[in-house]
Amino acid sequence: MREKQYIVTERVHLMCPNMHFGIKSRIKASYEFIKIENTMKLLMNAHPFLRSLIAIEKTTEKLYYEFYDEIQIPILEKERADLWSKDYQELTVNGWDVFNESLLKVVVYPLEEDFEVLFIAHHLLGDGRAIIGLVCEFADSYVIGKKPAYVNEQLICSIHDFPNGSDLSFISRFIINSTNRKWVKENHKVSYSEYRDFERQFMFENATSYLEETVETERVDKLLALCRKNKISLNDYIVAEMMCREQINKIVIAADIRKYLNCYQEGALGNYATAVRIVSNSKSDNVIERAKDVSKQIKRHLNDNHKMMMVLSCYLRMSPKLIDAIAISTIGNFQSKSGKFLGTVIFGYEKRNGYSVTNLGNVNNLNIVEAMFIPPASPANKKTMGVLSVNGLMKKCTVNYKME
Structure with missing residues (x-):
């Protein structure tokens, strides 16, 4: 039985608007929807948080990640990758019910020779580096059949986790x-x-x-x-x-x-x-x-x-x-x-x-053509820039509040 993972420092993302972000990547392989579904199942088996919702412990009222044997991550097929921001906003415009909705949403865009995939993650699922790592695992599994390794996720729970x-x-x-x-x-x-x-x-x-x-x-x-x-x-x-x-x-x-x-x-x-x-x-x-x-x-x-x-x-x-x-x-x-x-x-x-500014650095992965980090729109900020490079190609994405 897995050790229960309580929400501690992550709590700051629970009741704050726009605590979601995205990684949009182009995968170097032909598009097959069934193969994408099967790849996502492999990722879910490797990462308990992908099969978790947020729950509340009745006796202590502590919040934790509740693991489910069966959970659906929504995978939507769209035609136009150039309209990703419209799809991104439509999927998040009503906020995110973390007690009932999967912490990850996926949009796929078939292209002539390859395809693009947009991972939209609630911040409770992970930070930017965690999700770009997930995208790399997806690409490696989908393109070359590399099976994702199981990870027993352990979160920050006290000051003793720090130096x-x-x-x-x-x-x-x-x-x-x-x-x-x-x-x-x-x-x-x-x-x-x-x-x-x-x-x-x-x-x-x-x-x-x-x-x-x-x-x-x-x-x-x-x-x-x-x-x-x-x-x-x-x-x-x-x-x-x-x-x-x-x-x-x-x-x-x-x-x-x-x-x-x-x-x-x-x-x-x-x-x-x-x-x-x-x-x-x-x-x-x-x-x-x-x-x-x-x-x-x-x-x-x-x-x-x-x-x-x-x-x-x-x-x-x-x-x-x-x-x-x-x-x-x-x-x-x-x-x-x-x-x-x-x-x-x-x-x-x-x-x-x-x-x-959040710069996720450079990722070398031969199975990804390019990728972009769409940062969370913190209510504290006027502008937030996300930076990500893949194989030396840099993408910047800046989210702005339309303030008067």
């Missing part, structure tokens, strides 16, 4: 603990049905648009050479480029922390990433000069366990039901001073003017 020095400072712990106590005194909580009504209204009133950009391999190679010459990374360059273009000095980036975690199992679905806010001190509009400063700031955060794990450590100390109330208290009609305080001070939901 030494990751916990919050005394002041931060005091603020979180004080807010937890105030939340208890408020003596009310958000029901999931209340949240679902808010989610649908928010998504109806806050439309999003998607902008694609392809950076050809030759251009990527030149950028890599330029970055090596200036002792910066390509990710530093991408972040600095966005800062210069948008005339901002603050960006939140996602960072993979798998190598730091005691709980991570190779190839597992789940969330093993942190978010770090980068503030550039440079005033230069030159991308390289700005990137040099960005590089220093990123290294400063990722070489300090306390700074790197700060946001996740906050989640570990927050009351779970208070986490549920944060978004709806700040941008909805639920009245909670505690929820609104955290939503404003920590999450940025009140101003909603943030910028974010």
Whole structure:
């Protein structure tokens, strides 16, 4: 019998709108719908989370991933891959009932010689790297018959999963603990049905648009050479480029922390990433000069366990039901001073003017022609960019809220 996997840090994705994202990939093989169905069954046998819904434990009221022997992942066949954003929005416009809907939805697009596949995942299923790993497993299984290996997914459950020095400072712990106590005194909580009504209204009133950009391999190679010459990374360059273009000095980036975690199992679905806010001190509009400063700031955060794990450590100390109330208290009609305080001070939901970049890096896979990462549209952000390269071909996708 599998060990029950409780929702801890992932709880922040439960009652927050637009906590879904996508990976759209082109697979190097001819299209067969039945073969796609059979490949998905193999993936479901390898990954327990693909056969799970979210459930609540009656005695403790803890949330966990409930495993089912039989569960259907919807696979929809569409004709036009160029209209993917329309399909993506149609499948998510009413939000996502994680207690009753599969955490993954799949759209397939037959082409003349190959096909495209769009994986739409709820963030409770995994982070971007987890889902691009799933796409690679799909491609390898479909094209060359490589059977996906079984993975016993293990999630972050306590501060002990992090390296030494990751916990919050005394002041931060005091603020979180004080807010937890105030939340208890408020003596009310958000029901999931209340949240679902808010989610649908928010998504109806806050439309999003998607902008694609392809950076050809030759251009990527030149950028890599330029970055090596200036002792910066390509990710530093991408972040600095966005800062210069948008005339901002603050960006939140996602960072993979798998190598730091005691709980991570190779190839597992789940969330093993942190978010770090980068503030550039440079005033230069030159991308390289700005990137040099960005590089220093990123290294400063990722070489300090306390700074790197700060946001996740906050989640570990927050009351779970208070986490549920944060978004709806700040941008909805639920009245909670505690929820609104955290939503404003920590999450940025009140101003909603943030910028974010998640770069999943480069994936080498001969069975995938190209792929694009469609990032989640966090309500805290004005713009969120997702970056993914496959075999050196880079795709960028920026989601924008259509704010007045």
